[in-house]
Structures are given as structure tokens and as C-alpha cells.
Amino acid sequence: MVAPAVLSAAAKAAKVAKAAKQAGRSAGGNGNDEEEKKKRRRRLLIIIAALSSGSAWPWAVGGLVIVILLASLFGNVGGAATAACGDYAENANNGNTSPAAATKPIMPSGSMYAPSMAARYEVPPRMILASMRAAARYKSLDWTIIAGQMYQETKFGQDKSAAPGGDNGHGYSGILQFGDAAWKDYGADGNGDGKKDRYNVDDAAFATANYLHAKHAESDAYEALRHYSGSQRTNTIYMRVVLTQAERYRGELLSDKKLIKRWYEHLAETVKRNPSFPTLGQQSDIPEPVNNNVQISDASTIKASPRKKWSTPPLEDEEQVRAAAPDSDAGNEAATSTTPFGSRSATSLSMATVAHSRPVAAPMAPRAPAEPKGEAGKNWQWPLKKGTYQIGTKYRETGNNWSLGYHTGLDFKAGTGTPIYAPADGTVTKAGAGGSYGNETDIKHANGVVTLYAHQSQILVSAGDRVKRGQLIGKVGATGNVTGPHLHWEVRMPGVDNPFVAGHDAGPGMVDPEDWMQGKITASPDYGSVPDGQGGKQEQVSTDEAYQQCATQAKGPKVEPDGAGETGVMPSADNPVVRAALGWAQRGIGTPYVLGAPRLAGDDPSSFDCSSFVQWAYYQASGKKIDITGTTYSQEPHLRKYKISLSEAQPGDLIYFNPSGRGSEHVAMVWDPKDHKIIHAPRPGKNVEFSTWDVQDKITNVYRVPIPKGTDPVEADGGDQHKEA
DSSP: OOOHHHHHHHHHHHHHHHHHHHHHHHHHOOOOHHHHHHHHHHHHHHHHHHHHSOOOOOHHHHHHHHHHHHHHHHOOOOHHHHHHHHHHHHHHHTTOSHHHHHHSOOOOTTOEEEEOHHHHHHSOHHHHHHHHHHHTTSTTOOHHHHHHHHHHHHTTTTSGGGSTTOOOSSSOBTTTTBOHHHHHHHOOOSSSSSOOOTTSHHHHHHHHHHHHHHTTTTTOHHHHHHHHHTOOTTOOHHHHHHHHHHHHHEEEEEOOHHHHHHHHHHHHHHHHHSTTOSOTTSOOSOOOOOOTTOOGGGGGGSOOOOOOTTSOOOOOOHHHHHHSOTTHHHHHSOSSSOOOOGGGOOOOGGGGGGGGOOOOOOTTSOOOOOOOOSGGGSOBOOSSOTTSOEEOSOTTOBOTTSTTSBOOSEEEEOOTTOEEEOSSOEEEEEEEEOGGGOEEEEEEOGGGOEEEEEEESEEOOOTTOEEOTTOEEEEOBOOSSOSSSEEEEEEEETTSOOTTSSSOOOOOEEEOHHHHHTTTBOSSOOOOEEEOSSSOSSOEEEHHHHHHHHHHHTTOOOOOTTOSOTTOOOOOOSSHHHHHHHHHHHHTTTOBBOTTOOSSOOSSOSOBOHHHHHHHHHHHHTTSOOOOOSSHHHHHHHHGGGEEOGGGOOTTOEEEEEEOSSSEEEEEEEEEGGGTEEEEOOSTTOBSEEEEGGGSSOEEEEEOOOOOTTOOOBOTTSOBTTOOO
16 A cells, blocks of 8 residues: 555646646647557556555655656656746645736735736726726725726726616616616715716726725635626636736836826826816727637737827826827837836836835935946846845934944845845855855946845855846845844945945945836846756746746736735735734734744834734734733733634634643634634744644634724724725
8 A cells, every 4th residue: 555645745746747748738739649648548557556456565665656657647847847837836726826816916005006008008097097096095906907897897988878877778887887786885976076976987986996895805806806797606707807907907016105196197187188088978999909708817918009199108207208209108118017117117016015115214325326327227126026025124224233323225024045136137246254244245237336135044156156137146044243034235336435445435335225226127027047957057947937838828817027926815804904914914924933022013023922923913903002912821811702713713813722731822813714824923943924723733712803993904004094095
């Protein structure tokens, strides 16, 4: 008999091999399918005979043979393809790649997607602005979904039922097709005229946002849209069309409040130039590039329609707008979903995790010289991948921790071992001990720009190495003068005085990394290159590229360049304070465990223990109104009357483990009860992470944290949930 563990491993190997084989067939053709099927059947019979023969194979050897036979059953696969599709399948099963994110979009609170070229050319600016204003009332609600609904419902008001007094014959009317009952529950006054008019674009958009939020579209857009449309589970047309269009309408993910405001103003000005367009209920030249047969995976292949006279121009500085010919942006923009912003460019998708960080004033910061021309001015990316870090101490923050009295770089808080990638091509000039910098790497880029990486646990390059953008160069650690694991990243420019060098010099000296990156971020970041399978060091295939291929072959949604969904899909919770607590808990991922860690230490504590972590999440989410007290021993008595059964557990509930004479020794927050998923600060040497309650010690009790009436939620970006953008 073969051990169950071996059978499990063999099944997993078969799954990976099959996925990779399918990828190979898609790339190279099917060949003689019938002959291949016959061969596979013969090989399968051999395996079955081997398993049922009762022979005295040692189970380990038997397992090895099974894996080999299964590999032959599905054919030979290349090393890179196997790794990529295998990893992709594992991540997809865990909800950690964008197949989940594509049908359940997650947008960081306080952020907004800029309109892509497809949105600007195909969606009337009036509808874009209405969708943005409506969605902005709910943190993390994505305006592109509402715009996608406008397309599917009435093709942006071209259907006769969208005109005042119109009806589709089934009791639904207006640009977003509300019936009487739904309008009574969710109708809104979006334009501030004191009326709730379903035929008004703003009112209808606001009502749709109300409905989507009530159905938790922020964490499960697909299901919310299914409810909105009344679709049976077997009828996926509405969801596919809306989410495909939403995907096409998303441009850069913005976190800069000033830039978001500029987009609102830009759209308002565009609407003023053509205020009567479109006339509801009348056909116009609004493009209809997507039909009911579309698959979400097709989104990235559907090019933007040609620009119309009413289309929204790109957001550019005034001087650029004056200099541009009327149709100049049509020739300058690539047919992708990203949008150029001229010299005041927004951060790209790869900076989404920094969405919650606000710029700090730096009156003493040295003024950087004019940006050098050439490679140093383009195609950069952040040194850590989105979802693996949080922004810590910023450039020029003052304090006694630093010899100069201020911070000389930008800190990325991340767990020990988190990969660090080269942000641009360059040559390694230093790789080794750096005193208070710990394990340090310096890279010199085009035009003399130098980047520095401090406190690494591992250095994976050597001085003199040529590195490419996206190449793995090291891992985050806590070496040198630190209080916890993080990457200290510096950008040094020639012509800027280096304060560590006596006297005034021509540098290179430190500048603000965030300012430096403005306008330089590539639309196609590459994190995590994998070997080509042939042992080549320079020939590499991006994992994101490979995942894209795997997704395409599986007919699944595209994988975002940033590896969307690193921390999983945000769970749904009815109470907004509980939802906010889950967001704060998610923000804590990667923070190290320290027994007896300081309690309630602000927005970004440097450490947690298990009880301080859950205490902090609810304290922050409630605007410092809910304090479940300190240790697990005091928390349980405090929550005793709110005890529930494990079968009743919902996201945000607290689950206690490991009973002792003094009480429970550990606590976690329930993330997804269906999968038994929890988020917690586990033990010394570990960081805040996801796990399951099945692998913890004995469960003692589960409690639901009481939310006092009138408690307003505070999202993990520090903003009030209902504040207008």
C-alpha cells in the first residue's frame, strides 16, 4: 500500500504537470490527439497495476515512481513552464492571484483608478465623473464597475428607457435601470437638487453605489453584480460584460489626493465643453466594443476605440495641453489601460501599497538638480513588490535615532526574507558590510544615480555584477542599526551634497525617493524573474509574464503586473467597523512578533504580540473607542457575554486558543470562516500573517466584538469611511 501522503503529493504533481502540459499544447499545437490519448491510457493502466499489485515497494520509492509515471503520463514539460504554471495553480487555489482579484476587485482605501485610454475615448465624461463621485462615498468602491454597468444596462443612456419617462417594458428605467422597489430602498440625490430622479445620471450613479456597497461589492463585485442584475448563477453575461469593461476602464491606481482632485476638475471642465452630451434615449457615436460573448480574460486584448470629439483628453500640464495638436494623444498613447500624466505623473500600480502614505514636508531637504536625461529618467520600479510591504519612516523625518538628526531614505516595512529587486538596470558597486546600514548593496545606474539597500538578511549579488530591472538582489532583514526588519532605501544623485562627507561636495547625495520616482515608474514592472529552465543566468522569463500565459491558457482573467491579491480578497462583513478592523489587521501583515510589545502604538506599530494585535485593530477601526483590553487573560472576561460557537464565526470575530490555568494563551482574528482562515501575530521569530485555525492549538472560545451604537469606522488609511473625495 502506498502512503496517503505520497498519493497526495502525486495528485498534486499530476495537477501541476497537467496544467503545464496544457500550456505546452496551447503554445505548440495538439499534434496527433488520438494517438496521445491511447498512450496515456496505457501509461495509466501501468500505474493502476502497480498500485494494486500489493508489491513490497517501500512507500517512498513507490511515491517517486508514481510521480515519474505521472510526469510521463502528461508529457514532458520545461522547467520554467512547470514552475510558473504550478505556482500559478497553487496561488489561484489560495485566492492569491488576480483571477480572484479580476472578479472581486480590491482597491486600496482612499485610492482611485484614473480613467484609462479606453475609458476616456469610449465613456462620456459626464458618466465617468458621475461614477467617480458616486463611488468615492465608499472607501474601496471602484467607480469603473458603475461605469461598466452603465454600458451594459443602456449603453450609456442610448436605450430609449434611459430617457425621462422611458421604460424597458418590464418596469425598469433610467440609465442604470432601477425598478420602483429598488429605487425606494437605494435612490439618492446625487446632483444636490433636492430630488431623487432615476433618470438623472448623478442620482442613478449614487443609487447604484448605495446598492453595490450594501451588497459588499468592495470585496465581492461579481456576487453584488449578480444580485443587481437578478441573474441566475448559470447566466454569467451581465457580470462578464461589466467586469470586462471595468478592467478596461482602469488606468493608473492613484493615491495622491491632489492628483485625484485634478482628475475631478479635469473631467468637470471637459463636461462643461459639451454639457448636453449624450442626450439620453438617443443613439449616438458612443462605441460598443464589447458584446455578450466576452470573457473577462479578453479585457487586455480589446483595444481602445478611436477618439471621439467628446472624448476626455489626457490629464497633462497646461503647457503640454497648449502645445499638443487636437488628436496628438491618439498617436502617443499605447493601446493599454495605463494612462500617461505628463511631468506630474501619478504613482503606478506597483506603488498601490503606498496608497495610505501621505507626503511629509521636508523644508530642509536639499533641492535636487534637474533630472538627468536618458535611462535614469524612465522605466523604474519600486524595489519591493506590491503587497509585501508597508511604508515606514519617510525621507527627512527627524528624530534621535539617526546621526544626522533626520532620516536619509525611505523605509519599507516587510518581513525578514522578503525579496528585494533592482529598480532599474545598473552595476553593483558595493555588496557587503555597511556598519549601521548592516548588509548593504549599492547600485550605480545611468547618469550617476546610485541606489542603496540597507539591513538585508541576504545579499544575492556581488560588486561588479551587472543587474537588470526586476532582478532579485537581496532579501529584507534586520542587520545593522534597526528596531525591526525593513528595507532602508536611498536614492543618491550627482550634484547633491552628501551630508556624510565633510565639507560641501558634488555628491552623489540623498534625495527623496518618492519624489525621485514620480513620473519614472514603468507600466510593466517585473518582480521575480525565474530561470529559463536551461541554466541560463541572463536569459530570464518574468514570473508575471509566465503567469499571464498560464492565465490565458486556462481561460482565466489576466494576472496584474503587480501580482494583485498578495494578501487575499478582503472578506465581507456587515458592520462597517468590523470591515475597518479587518483592514487594519491586513495593514499589520509583516510586522514582527515581540512578546510584550507596546500597546496601541499608533497607526504603524513596529511590533505586536497576539493580544496587542487584535486590540490595536479594533481600537484603530473605531476611532479609539473600542478597547478590548490588554492580554488574552483580560480580553476573554471582557468579551465573555459575547461568546458564540465556532460554527457561527464570521470575519472579524476573535478566536482564542491553548487553554491554561490562567486562561487562553493565544488569540487570532477570523478572516474567512469558510476556509478556517485567520490572521494573527503567531510567535517570536514570526511576523503577522495568515494561517488557519486547524493548525493552531486547541480552540477554547470564539467571541464577537461588540460595536457600540454610533461608532463611526476609521479605515486603515486614517480616513473616515463616509468622507467625500
